[in-house]
Amino acid sequence: MFRIKKLDIFMAKQFGLLFAGTFFICQFVLMMQFLWRYVDELIGKGLTLDVLAQFFWYMGLMLIPQALPLAILLSSLIAFGNLGESSELTAIKAAGISLMQSMRSLIFIVICITGISYYFQDVVGPEANRSFGRLLLAMKQTSPELEIPEGIFYDGLPETNLYVQKKDLESGHLYGIMIYRRTNSYDDQAIILADSGMLQSTEEKKHLLLTLWSGEWFENMRSQDIGGTAEVPYRRETFGQKQILLDYDGGFNMDEVADLSHSAKVKSNKKILADLDSIKHRCDSIGRQFYQSAREYVLMMTTLSHDDSIRMERQLAKGLDFDSLVNQLSGEQRLQVVKSALSQSEQVLNDLNFKSDYAGYENREYRNHQMEVITKYTLALSCVIFFFIGAPLGAIIRKGGLGVPVIISVFVFITYYIFENSGMRMAREDEWTVWFGKSISTMVLTPLAVFFTYKANKDSTVFNMDVYRMFFMRVLGLRMKRNIVRKEVIISDPQYGIDAEMLQNVTNEIKAYSEEHKLLFWPSPIKVFFRAGDDHEIEHISEVLEVAIEDLGYTRDSVILNELNNYPIMATHAHTRPFARRWMNIITGLILPLGIFFYFRMIRFRLRLYRDLHEIKSTTEKIMPRILKLAAEAPAEDVKDKKNETII
Numbered sequence: 028m029f030r031i032k033k034l035d036i037f038m039a040k041q042f043g044l045l046f047a048g049t050f051f052i053c054q055f056v057l058m059m060q061f062l063w064r065y066v067d068e069l070i071g072k073g074l075t076l077d078v079l080a081q082f083f084w085y086m087g088l089m090l091i092p093q094a095l096p097l098a099i100l101l102s103s104l105i106a107f108g109n110l111g112e113s114s115e116l117t118a119i120k121a122a123g124i125s126l127m128q129s130m131r132s133l134i135f136i137v138i139c140i141t142g143i144s145y146y147f148q149d150v151v152g153p154e155a156n157r158s159f160g161r162l163l164l165a166m167k168q169t170s171p172e173l174e175i176p177e178g179i180f181y182d183g184l185p186e187t188n189l190y191v192q193k194k195d196l197e198s199g200h201l202y203g204i205m206i207y208r209r210t211n212s213y214d215d216q217a218i219i220l221a222d223s224g225m226l227q228s229t230e231e232k233k234h235l236l237l238t239l240w241s242g243e244w245f246e247n248m249r250s251q252d253i254g255g256t257a258e259v260p261y262r263r264e265t266f267g268q269k270q271i272l273l274d275y276d277g278g279f280n281m282d283e284v285a286d287l288s289h290s291a292k293v294k295s296n297k298k299i300l301a302d303l304d305s306i307k308h309r310c311d312s313i314g315r316q317f318y319q320s321a322r323e324y325v326l327m328m329t330t331l332s333h334d335d336s337i338r339m340e341r342q343l344a345k346g347l348d349f350d351s352l353v354n355q356l357s358g359e360q361r362l363q364v365v366k367s368a369l370s371q372s373e374q375v376l377n378d379l380n381f382k383s384d385y386a387g388y389e390n391r392e393y394r395n396h397q398m399e400v401i402t403k404y405t406l407a408l409s410c411v412i413f414f415f416i417g418a419p420l421g422a423i424i425r426k427g428g429l430g431v432p433v434i435i436s437v438f439v440f441i442t443y444y445i446f447e448n449s450g451m452r453m454a455r456e457d458e459w460t461v462w463f464g465k466s467i468s469t470m471v472l473t474p475l476a477v478f479f480t481y482k483a484n485k486d487s488t489v490f491n492m493d494v495y496r497m498f499f500m501r502v503l504g505l506r507m508k509r510n511i512v513r514k515e516v517i518i519s520d521p522q523y524g525i526d527a528e529m530l531q532n533v534t535n536e537i538k539a540y541s542e543e544h545k546l547l548f549w550p551s552p553i554k555v556f557f558r559a560g561d562d563h564e565i566e567h568i569s570e571v572l573e574v575a576i577e578d579l580g581y582t583r584d585s586v587i588l589n590e591l592n593n594y595p596i597m598a599t600h601a602h603t604r605p606f607a608r609r610w611m612n613i614i615t616g617l618i619l620p621l622g623i624f625f626y627f628r629m630i631r632f633r634l635r636l637y638r639d640l641h642e643i644k645s646t647t648e649k650i651m652p653r654i655l656k657l658a659a660e661a662p663a664e665d666v667k668d669k670k671n672e673t674i675i
Contacts, residue, residue: 031132034119034124034129034132035131035132036132038106038129038130038132038133039132039133039136041106041109041110042102042103042106042133042136043136045101045102045105045106046098046099046102048102049097049098049101049102049105050094050095050098050102052098052101053094053097053098053101054087054090054091054094054098057090057093057094057097058083058086058087058090061086061090062086065082065163069082078162081158081162082159082162085155085156085158085159085162086159088147088151088152088155089152089155089156089159091144091147091151092144092147092148092152092406092407093406095140095143095144095410096144096406096409096410096412096413096443097413097436097440099137099140099410099413099414099417100413100414100416100417100436100439100440101417101432101433101436102417103133103413103414103417103418103421104417104418104420104421104424104432104435104436105421105427105428105429105432106418106421107417107418107419107420107421107422108421108422108424108425108426108427108428108431108432109421109427109428110421110422110427111421111422111423111424111425111426111427112425112426112427113427116129116422116425120486125484126419126422126483126484127480127484130418133414133418134414137410137411137414138411140410141407141408141410141411142407144406144407144410145403145404145407148402148403148406148407149295149296149403150295152292153292153293153294153295154293156290156292156293157293160290160293175189175191175194175201175226176191177191177192177193177194178191178192180207186208187206187207187208187273188206188207189204189205189206190203190204190205190206191203191204192204199225199226200223200224200225201223201224201225201226202222202223203222204219204220204221204222204223204224204239204242205218205219205220206218206219206220206221206271216246216247217244217245217246217247218244218245218246219239219242219243219244219245219271220242220243220245221239221240221241221242221243221269222240222241222242223239223240223241224237224238224239224240225237225238234272234273235272235273236270236271236272236273237270237271237272237273238268238269238270239266239268239269239270239271240267240268241267242265242266242269243263243264243265243266244262244263244264244265244266244269245262245263246262246263246264289392290395291392291395291396291398291399292399294396294399296400296403299396299399299400300400302396303393303396303397306389306392306393306396307393309389310386310389310390310393313382313385313386313389314386316382317379317382317383317386390457391455391457394454394455394457394461395455397461397462398451398454398455398461398464398465401461401462401465401466402465405465405466405468405469408469409443409468409469409472412469412472412473412476413439413472413476415476415477415479415480416439416472416475416476416479417432417436417439418480418483419476419479419480419482419483419484420435420479420483422483423479423482423483439472442471442472443468443472446467446468446471446472447467447468449467450463450464450465450466450467450468451464451465452464506595506596506598507596508592508596509576509591509592509593509594509596510592511576511580511588511591511592512588513583513585513588514580514581517581517583519581520581520582520583521578521579521580521581521582522578523579523654523655523657523658524658525578526575526578526579526654527651527654527655527658529571529572529574529575530572530575530647530650530651530654531647531651532571533568533571533572533575533643533647534643534644534647534648536564536567536568537568537640537643537644538644540564540565540568540640541640546602546633546634546636546637546640547633547634547637549630550629550633552616552622552626555603555604555605555612555616555626555629556604556605556612556613556615556616556622556626557612557613557616562599562600562602562603565597565599565602565636566599566600568597569597569599572594572597572643576591576594579591579654582657584653584657586650586653587650587653587654590646590649590650591650593642593646594642594643594646595638595639595642595643597636597639598632598635598636601628601629601632602629602632602633602635602636603629604629605625605628605629
């Protein structure tokens with residue numbers, strides 16, 4: 028039986044608080060990004076607060092399903108990163124609780140959020156999209172004068188430039204109006220000046236009725252200049268009130284009202300699945316009609332006289348070619364045939380283009396409805412996928428806060444966004460199948476979620492940056508410098524006499540090793556890659572040196588502490604062969620470019636070892652007198668067993 032434990036409540040609190048905060052952050056970021064698409068609809072329109080509130084409310088409802096996966100990813104990363112950074116996750120695992128067991132309450136919460144995401148997409152989202160579209164149309168048609176900016180010429184009207192000095196948003200009056208109208212050419216233009224005016228939209232929302240007061244109308248009469256004189260007559264009219272009808276739709280089309288109800292975004296899955304059958308039926312009917320029309324046009328005969336048609340059919344039946352038939356016609360008949368063929372070809376081409384465009388539109392609508400159904404499932408499922416990416420990554424990286432988690436979240440979301448949008452575009456253009464295009468992001472991220480969860484459950488160090496840093500440092504031959512500082516608390520002083528003896532033995536071994544091994548000579552590649560070559564002497568020298576340095580690190584003498592940092596950290600095997608395993612050395616030697624790289628890398632390590640041995644002898648000579656002096660001043664003590672064992 029499922030029991031709620033204290034750990035479940037603790038994990039739910041850790042995740043819930045972060046999820047609430049990150050959700051509002053993600054929602055705000057997405058709303059600001061979405062707002063840029065409609066910034067022209069809002070700026071300078073004099074919209075009231077209730078209209079703006081509706082605009083942002085519907086926009087927020089539409090973006091909630093997109094904000095939920097990103098919020099889950101970021102909050103799970105931060106939550107498990109904080110637990111790992113504070114060692115609480117280590118304590119949970121030490122108590123015998125696996126990572127999956129600690130995540131069970133969060134898995135239940137994420138599944139509930141997944142259901143909420145689907146509910147918003149299937150129930151709330153369609154209504155929000157419909158209301159948002161109606162609100163945009165209402166904003167366009169209520170106050171057409173709001174489209175006209177102040178202080179600059181507005182060229183959104185066909186063959187008309189309109190300048191308004193000032194607008195009164197409350198009354199709708201325009202002041203300081205200047206209009207340039209052009210019909211056929213720049214010679215046939217009219218200039219209209221008016222003190223004030225008012226714009227009103229007609230009932231069909233396709234024209235603007237401009238009422239002007241106290242103005243003048245100047246118009247060239249070029250079209251009446253029949254005599255071709257240099258002087259161009261013009262007409263001047265002074266009016267107290269005048270009305271002008273302007274073509275204008277302000278981006279508003281009555282077809283958009285119908286498109287709102289036919290769009291897949293304003294339908295639930297139940298409605299979409301019901302409409303798919305009718306759309307498919309229309310597509311099939313159009314396709315059959317398209318094929319039948321094309322077949323009829325191909326078989327259609329040219330419109331000649333009845334006798335000529337019968338004669339041409341008989342001659343074709345005898346096997347005569349078309350050129351011989353045309354040559355038998357008179358010049359007038361040939362011209363008639365060419366004109367008839369050209370006219371019919373244009374008619375056929377226009378008809379087929381129209382049917383092709385209509386068939387393409389219906390097919391696109393069918394794919395859009397299919398994509399909308401799949402999107403509602405994949406977007407809801409992404410909540411679970413992002414959780415199983417974020418939580419394991421947080422447990423592996425063990426970095427909390429808003430630094431590393433935000434960077435990783437952005438990288439994961441960008442990857443998801445690229446695959447999602449690329450698949451959507453390819454599916455919309457019918458270059459990929461719909462299910463593949465809309466599922467490619469899920470298919471890419473699901474294996475990553477499984478991989479990260481498996482690695483985190485096994486306490487893998489796949490994302491431990493220190494491991495990768497040390498690996499590349501070993502490959503490139505880099506190393507860290509010693510950093511020995513004075514200890515705050517020293518329980519016992521170093522055994523100076525034993526340390527001096529160990530350092531002296533190290534110096535003697537280095538001298539003997541340098542005489543026996545010629546490090547400055549290049550070794551044989553055959554010996555390097557195909558024979559065993561462990562150097563136990565250098566390994567022993569390094570071990571004894573490290574024991575002496577560790578013991579001397581507890582000294583209070585600042586001179587010795589500074590000189591200890593000059594001892595190099597030796598690589599004990601890299602100067603003999605690239606790898607510890609023999610089969611890896613053999614494969615490396617057989618691959619020529621790789622073998623050359625590791626061969627010169629080994630020579631570099633031999634030269635570095637040569638310098639390190641000289642540095643060890645030089646540093647030992649510097650601190651040996653001071654160590655011996657401190658050993659003479661220190662009281663006699665028993666020799667530690669562990670150091671005697673090391674010397675032996």
